[in-house]
Amino acid sequence: MDFADLSRPFVIAHRGGSLQVPEHTMEGYRVAVGQGSAVIEQDVSRLADGGLGVMHDGTVDRMTTSSGNVADHTSVTWKQLDIDASVTLGGGWPDGLRPPLFEEVLTEFGNRVLLCAEAKSSDAMGPMIDELERHGVRPASVLLQSFALADCRLALSRGWSVIWLGSTDVARAAAEGIGWIGPPAGRVTPEICDAAHAAGIRVACYTVNRRHQRDAVVAAGVDAFFSDDPRYVAGDADRRASDLFARQTWLPGMLPDTSRGRFHPDDSSWGSDASDTVHSTLMGFLAPPDPAAFTLHLDVRVDGTCRRSGGSVLLSTDDHPYRPSSRSSPGVNGYLFTVRGDGSLDVQRVLEGVATTLASSSGGTAPTPGTYARLRITVTGAGLSFTRADTVAETLTVADTTCRPVPVVHLGSAFAGARFRNVVFA
Numbered sequence: 001m002d003f004a005d006l007s008r009p010f011v012i013a014h015r016g017g018s019l020q021v022p023e024h025t026m027e028g029y030r031v032a033v034g035q036g037s038a039v040i041e042q043d044v045s046r047l048a049d050g051g052l053g054v055m056h057d058g059t060v061d062r063m064t065t066s067s068g069n070v071a072d073h074t075s076v077t078w079k080q081l082d083i084d085a086s087v088t089l090g091g092g093w094p095d096g097l098r099p100p101l102f103e104e105v106l107t108e109f110g111n112r113v114l115l116c117a118e119a120k121s122s123d124a125m126g127p128m129i130d131e132l133e134r135h136g137v138r139p140a141s142v143l144l145q146s147f148a149l150a151d152c153r154l155a156l157s158r159g160w161s162v163i164w165l166g167s168t169d170v171a172r173a174a175a176e177g178i179g180w181i182g183p184p185a186g187r188v189t190p191e192i193c194d195a196a197h198a199a200g201i202r203v204a205c206y207t208v209n210r211r212h213q214r215d216a217v218v219a220a221g222v223d224a225f226f227s228d229d230p231r232y233v234a235g236d237a238d239r240r241a242s243d244l245f246a247r248q249t250w251l252p253g254m255l256p257d258t259s260r261g262r263f264h265p266d267d268s269s270w271g272s273d274a275s276d277t278v279h280s281t282l283m284g285f286l287a288p289p290d291p292a293a294f295t296l297h298l299d300v301r302v303d304g305t306c307r308r309s310g311g312s313v314l315l316s317t318d319d320h321p322y323r324p325s326s327r328s329s330p331g332v333n334g335y336l337f338t339v340r341g342d343g344s345l346d347v348q349r350v351l352e353g354v355a356t357t358l359a360s361s362s363g364g365t366a367p368t369p370g371t372y373a374r375l376r377i378t379v380t381g382a383g384l385s386f387t388r389a390d391t392v393a394e395t396l397t398v399a400d401t402t403c404r405p406v407p408v409v410h411l412g413s414a415f416a417g418a419r420f421r422n423v424v425f426a
Contacts, residue, residue, distance in 0.1 A: 001038065001114060002114070002140035002141050003039075003114055003140060003141065003161070004140060006038060006039075006114070008223045008224065009218055009222050009223055010038065010039060010223075011038075011039070011226075011227050011230045011233060011234050012039040012040075012116050012204065012224055012225065012226045012227070012230070013037040013041060013227070014207055014226040014227055014228045014230070015041060015043065015228065016028040016031075016032050016041065017031070017032040017037065017040075017228060017229065017230050017231070019209065019228040019229040019250065019254070019255065020032075020229060020231065020250045020251075021089075022085040022089060023056065024042065024054045024055055024063075024099060024100065025083055025097045025098070026098075026105070026108065027093075027097055029108075029113075033109070035230075036231070037113075038113070039113070039114040039115070039143075039224075040109065040114075040116070041116045041117070041118065041145075042102065042115065042116070042118065043056040043118050044102050044117055044118065044121075044124050045058070045070045045071065045120045045121040045124055046071065046121050046123045046124045046127055047070070047071065047074055047075055047078060048072055048074050049074040049075055049076075050127065051074065051075035051101055051102075051103075052101060052103065052124065052128060052131060053070055053073065053075075053078045053099060054099060054100045054101065054102055054105060055070055055120075057070070058070055058071075058120070058121075062088065063083055063084065064082055065081075065082045065084050065095070066081055066082070071121065075101060078101065079099075079101070080098075081099055082095055082097070082098070083095070083096075089250065092247075092248050092249035092263060102117070102128065103135070106131060106137055107135065110132075110136075111138055111141055114141050114142070114143075115137070115142045115143070116143045116144075116145060116163075117142065117143075117144055117145065118144070118145035118165070119146045122148065122151075125146060125151040125154050125155060129155065129158050129160060132160075139160050142160060142161070143161050143162070143163055143180065143204075144160050144161065145162065145165050145182065146162065146165060147164075147165045149164065149176070152164050153176065156178065162180065163181065163182040163204055164176075164180065164181050165182040166182065166183065166184070167181045167182070167183065168183045168192050169181070170192070170195045170196050170199050170201060173196075173199070173201050174199040174200070174201060178201070179200070179202060180201065180202045180204055180223075181201060181202075181203055181204075182204045182205065182206060184205065184206060184207075185205045185216075185217055185225065187205075188205045188217050188220045189220055190219075190220045190221055192220075193220050193222060202223040202224070203221070203222045203223050203224075204222065204226070205217055205222050205224075205226070206225065207226050207227060208226065208227050208233060209227055209228050209229050209232070209233065210233070210255065210284075210319045210320070211233060211318070211319050212319055212320055213233075214227075214233045229253065229255065229284075231252040232252035232253040232255075232285070238251070238252045238253075239253075239286070239287035240285055240286065240287070241288065241425040241426075242286075242423065243270070243424070245263065245268060245270040245421050246268040246421075248263040248265055248268070249263075251285040252284060252285050253282060253285045253319070254281065254282065254284065254285065255281070255319075255321075256321075257280035257282055257321040257323055257410055258277075258279050258280050258281075258321075258322075258324075258412075259279045259280075260281055261273075261279070261281050264419055268421060269301070269419040269421040270411075270420055270421070271301070271311075271411075271413065271417065271418050271419035271420055272412070272417060272418055273417050274304070274416055274417035275415070275416075275417075276415060277325045277415070278412065278413070278415070279412050279413045279414075280314065280321075280322040280323065280324065280410050280411070281411055281412065282321065282410050283409040283410065283411055283423070284319055284408070286409040286423065286425065287407055288407050288425040289425060291406075291407035292381060292404070292405055293379060293381060294378070294379055295376060295378045295425070295426045296315075296376070296378075296379075296423070296424070296425055296426075297374070297375070297376050297422065297423070297424045297426060298313065298374075298375050298420060298421075298422060299372040299373070299374055299375070299420065299422045300339055300372060300375055300418060300419070300420055301367070301370070301371065301372045301418065301420075302340070302341050302367060302373070302413075302417075303369070303370075303416050303417035303419075304341035304416025304417070305341045305342060305366055305369070306340075306341050306342060306415075307340050307342045307344060308340075308341070308414065308415050309341035309413075309414060309415045310338045310339060310341060310413070310414040310415075310416065310418070311338070311339055311411075311412070311413055312336055312338040312339075312411070312413065312414060312418075313337045313377060313410070313411060314334055314336045314350065314409070314410035314412065315334050315337070315406035315408065315409060315410075316333060316350070316406055316410060317333045317334055317404075317406055317408065318331070318408055320332045322350070322353065322410050322412070323353070324353075324355065328353060329352070329353025330352055330353060331352070331353075333350060333351055333403045334349075334403050334406045334408070335348065335349055335379075335400075335403060335406060336348040336350050336355055337377050337386045338414065339373055339388060342364075342366050343364035343365045343366040343373075343392065344361045344362065344364055345360065345361045345364070345386055345388060345394060345396050346360045346396075347360070347386050347396050347398050349400060349403065350403075351402070351403075358398045359386075359396040359397070359398050360396070364388065364392050365391065365392045367390070372419075372421070373388055373392075374389045374390040375388055375389070379406060381401065381404070382399065382401065383397065383399040383400060383401070384397070385397045386398075409423075
């Protein structure tokens with residue numbers, strides 16, 4: 001397959017799909033390809049001995065158990081680094097993975113998978129092309145990238161297609177013979193896409209991780225977009241009616257609104273650690289069988305005993321991020337259901353990110369510390385109900401139809417740790 005064979009717009013697995021797999025690892029690339037990604041991205045820097053290492057950052061601090069500059073490593077010491085997967089992903093992957101050399105990527109994936117390789121260091125583009133040619137990789141199966149116009153000129157002079165990253169300068173790109181521009185997603189407009197297409201230039205924007213963002217850039221006319229969660233933005237194939245937290249692995253659409261949380265292997269749950277703020281995480285893989293009417297069952301553990309603390313479920317109309325502490329969550333509309341540390345229940349309507357209380361209980365029996373409360377949320381065309389159904393039976397009923405449908409799930413916590421499991425739509 002070559003890039004010319006792809007239908008547009010197509011998705012590029014940014015860093016291999018770094019929200020589901022350890023970024024820029026051979027293991028992560030294999031998962032991305034196995035999940036159907038036709039294009040995987042590499043960030044390439046030149047090492048001290050002339051080798052080419054694949055890593056996004058200029059240092060190894062964030063991604064490995066070591067510290068220091070990428071450029072100070074040789075090919076030998078590069079392969080001795082340990083990817084710190086448990087920290088960077090929050091669970092689901094073992095430590096001890098190694099960052100790849102570019103030649104390893106080409107050996108396994110060259111001419112088999114479409115590659116989109118960025119020159120991260122100023123001296124990397126020429127050696128990258130040398131390596132591609134040494135491995136006999138077809139130019140039609142590669143898109144090179146750089147923010148530097150000099151790198152783009154070098155790639156073109158040697159017969160390789162290139163994306164000029166960060167640019168919306170269609171006239172300059174056309175004058176240089178550059179076939180792709182790569183603006184940030186927030187700068188994409190229909191006017192830019194129309195002008196680019198009129199000049200024979202294609203547009204690949206970065207980074208698109210939510211479906212509402214995808215819909216906007218696709219409507220504007222992009223030809224491709226980078227995503228850290230390519231499986232989620234590509235379509236609805238992975239949506240399901242129950243969680244898989246017991247597997248302790250990230251699913252498509254588990255995206256941070258404020259934070260991403262982590263898995264808890266001691267009880268096969270997922271949740272947020274204790275903090276002095278409010279957290280929310282999108283569960284984009286969850287979807288009710290019928291968005292118009294459904295019941296959601298779940299178990300919630302709240303590691304706090306005051307009314308201020310709680311575990312919450314937001315049911316929203318789409319996947320805009322909910323950031324309650326910032327008091328700025330434009331586009332978020334739906335209903336927030338909270339079980340408090342003192343056992344009380346709240347139902348709030350959220351419009352453009354602003355929550356208004358519709359119903360609350362004055363206080364029930366607080367859950368026993370370390371145990372789970374069983375909750376049930378029902379949505380119909382006429383109203384909502386929120387039930388606690390463990391050792392305490394209590395229900396709040398609200399006749400409100402302002403926001404419909406509300407099929408998108410966010411799980412969160414307030415001023416306490418909270419854990420979730422057995423999340424199931426009926």
